[in-house]
Amino acid sequence: MSDAQPSRLALLRFLERVQLQGLERTRSWIAAEEQRLAELSARLPPAPPAEWELELDLGRRPTTVHVGGCTMGGKGFRRQALTRDAALRALGVDQLQACECCRPDAELGVLD
Numbered sequence: 001m002s003d004a005q006p007s008r009l010a011l012l013r014f015l016e017r018v019q020l021q022g023l024e025r026t027r028s029w030i031a032a033e034e035q036r037l038a039e040l041s042a043r044l045p046p047a048p049p050a051e052w053e054l055e056l057d058l059g060r061r062p063t064t065v066h067v068g069g070c071t072m073g074g075k076g077f078r079r080q081a082l083t084r085d086a087a088l089r090a091l092g093v094d095q096l097q098a099c100e101c102c103r104p105d106a107e108l109g110v111l112d
Helices: 008-043 084-092 104-108
Strands: 050-058 063-068 079-082
Touching: 008 079, 050 084, 063 079, 063 084, 079 084, 084 104
Parallel strands: none
Antiparallel strands: 050 063, 050 079
């Protein structure tokens, strides 16, 4: 029988195989969780549209108030949901522009 110890390189190769197996196992867990979350989100109803929206310019500064669902102006990251009180403040105190198409000022009852 040989009393020879495994070489340092052989031990490092063994460690590498064990770690790669662990990494593959973790990646399969991640893929399974991503699949589960995708299936869950597909079953959930879409969130209702905001009642009021704030349009932001490219510098992320507020410019215009819209009724929720208005198709005029910026989309996506250029829109921010507002509560009724925030929309009233934006039009009154902050004196932001009201969209000329959807007329949030008329809907909120703050026409000049």
